[in-house]
Amino acid sequence: MDICGGPYSYLISLLLLLFPSEAACRPSGRRLCKMQVFRIWDVNQKTFYLRNNQLVAGYLQGLNTKLEEKIDVVPIDSHAVFLGIQGGKLCLSCVKSGDNIRLQLEAVNITDLSKKREQDKRFTFIRSDNGPTTTFESAAIPGWFLCTALEADQPVSLTNTPEEPIMVTKFYFQEDQ
Template identity: 30%
Template sequence: MSCNTQVSSEMANEIASEIFDYESGCPLVDEIMEIEQPWKPQCDSGLELRVSGYVRSLKQAVTLVLAVEKLKRPQRKPIGSEFSDLELLNILMEHVNEERVNLEVFPDTESFGTELSRRRSDEPHSICDTEKKSWVLNELNGLPAELTAMVLQGPNISQQVTLRLSTYIPQPQPGLGQPVVLGIGSNNLFLSCNGPDSLPALELEMVQDRDGLKTIRMGSATARFLFYKRDSGSTSSFESARFPGWFISTSRNVERVRVTMCNGRTTAGRVTDFQVSRI
């Protein structure tokens, strides 16, 4: 058998023109070129070369062009000042700055199964945001209890809630902050973060059995009560352990508005830094 189709230089030039932008003089690094073309080098062995797939990098493309050109000429050792294919490839690649970063995020399975134990329980604290708005508990008949934030002066200061803060160990990951559970007053109300991943909500839940919060396993239902207290100077922020990136916040420059969750420390119109002081 013999092959009757020969690789032409026009085909190689066509491939090169797809790889390089001659008008701008810059390699098209980010383009993906699909090649589906049977090539039959001139031979007597019946050999057929088929290249099928995607050229995903400049180095692969240049290598392919060199391979095509190599099929057109017999094997011979370069002499004198002639460059070998490998040397030519290295020269071309020296003038190309190609950088690809593959970022792979893996779930932290170790922290996901960590069991946290309560170290200190129900330490009383006062809390207000950096605009001096204190937390106030609103309990209306027939409606769920909620927290609002407002500036309190004179006799109204008594409306300020007592934040009962319980700390837990160990810290699942360095840099996350101190794991805490936040109780309100002495009526078994606890702050929790619950809801869909796209819009978790801050809630006040009644917990009749406080002993059920002695230990909290990350990834369990009770992890909704857990927050990471992160200190920065004289202020602290509280990030949900169940919904990373969501922080307890108050409304900026507006009073008597609910304390809610917001996405990010610097969300427009929200305050996420609080002054927390032991009573």
């Protein structure tokens, strides 16, 4: 059966246009990036928000709920993702400077990142779902996980001791409707 020239060719073309493959490439050679928006909060119900250009986790109530930062996600394979905020204009990155490991926000467009470029690895997180919760491990610095402090209104950071009771590494991660 010759599908390409048959009566279904227009339907197949339409479906490919509406649902592009993640393997599809732009003329520039970059993959198509479909950004998704998620809500994130830790198991203690603290949500993420910006304070003085720093991502922090705290309890937002009343009018302050408008401060909640949604997490912009670009999946790059079955478990690896790029994470950003502010419409994908600020991306979370894991940076090692000497013995210091820190999480920082970088002014980079999330859809311009590529898993093939070594310099973009610092933006890559391994997403692991365990029941209703999710953890995010740095791909650039294995063993370091996205975390919040037990106290409210503290910076979102990284830890290499996810079992320690003073840090929270388990998050509820839900696609924003």
